[in-house]
Amino acid sequence: MTIYLDVSAAVNSRAGLGRYAQSLANALIAELDTPPTLFYNRTGQARTFPEWSAVPQRSIRLGYKPWRMAVWLGQLARLSFGRLVPGARLFHATEHLLLPLRGVPTVLTVHDLIFKLFPQHHKKLNYWYLNLAMPLFVRRASAIIVVSQATKNDLIRYYHTPDHKITVVHEAAAPHFRVVSDDEVARVRAKYNLPGRFLLAVGTIEPRKNLARLAEALALLRRDDRSLELVVVGAKGWLYDEFFARVRELGLEQVVHFPGYVPDDDLPAVFRAATVYVMASVYEGAGLPVLEAMACGAPVVSSRESSMPELGADVARYFNPYDVRHMADVIGMVLADDRLRAEMAAAGPERAARFSWQRAARETLAVYQRLLS
Helix, strand or coil, X not given: CEEEEECHHHHCCCHHHHHHHHHHHHHHHHHCCCCCEEEEEECCCCCCCHHHCCCCEEEEECCHHHHHXXXXXXXXXXXXXXXXXXXXXXXXXXXXXXXXXXXXXXXXXXXXXXXHHCHHHCCHHHHHHHHHHHHHHHHHCCEEEECCHHHHHHHHHHHCCCHHHEEECCCCCCCCCCCCCHHHHXXXXXXXXXXXXXXXXXXXXXXXXXXXXXXHHHHHHCCCCCCEEEEEECCECCCCHHHHHHHHHCCXXXXXXXXXXXXXXXXXXXXHHCCEEEECCCCCCCCHHHHHHHHCCCCEEEECCCCHHHHHCCCCEEXXXXXXXXXXXXXXXXXXXXXHHHHHHHHHHHHHCCCCHHHHHHHHHHHHHHHHC
């Protein structure tokens, strides 16, 4: 009998969901005497992970959309996809797609309900699918893991999910997110031609990230600080035209930089090179870059919404993400105080260290054990 872990998001490089699946898989493999079997649907150019070479795996090859429809319709028809996971003792879906199975306990990780809270930030097809499928997946799952108390609150509020069915398991920064040497920072500065003083934003460029307002805040800050620039590390996601239009309207084309793809190995030095890391999002299910930035010794200024204060606690400083003036005032206060920035940078790694993937794996295994007992 086997525990199956769905790592499709990691194999198919789906941003934060992929990082979660990969990190959890590695931590569970380290914790278990018998590793889980990794299940995934290959869509397009799949990634490979050398550390998984000796781990049992099961895969299918089906397009992303056909697979989502098949899973949802299978749940509606109460079919069982058990032949895809032979000998399954438990199945854990790490993204918002719960395999229909009979007689097998299932765990569903719910990262957020952004499609419910901010429908204007989703493509229509995705919004339609998630609104129809997610309530069903949440009801059918034997247990639910959420990545923040904020997401747990949303599940209870919008889907009336019983409190006892939901377990909060926070994510953590990967071990390579740490304070790196000055030489490493200098190397990365030169490699990506980073400006001397800059705000840093990391994440997929989409409306929820609130980058258009961050650009407006930058314009206000530059009235008194012409050396300040912005670096945005992240791929284009969806509905991003407003942000780029705002950058043009504000005349910031020369001071907002897009270095393109930055491999994970270089990200710690990029974080540390930043004068301030800014998490401007109106909502984050997990807000993992807050932890990553703190682990690397970057002062963090963040939106006060959803999960971010759970992670940053009193180490970060917070603003109202809907108020550009307040955003600029809080960022400006941190920029103007060298001692405060040094204190924030020094306190960050200790705060980030309170979260670990080893802890996340053990808390996840406790959920498994409750179901299997």
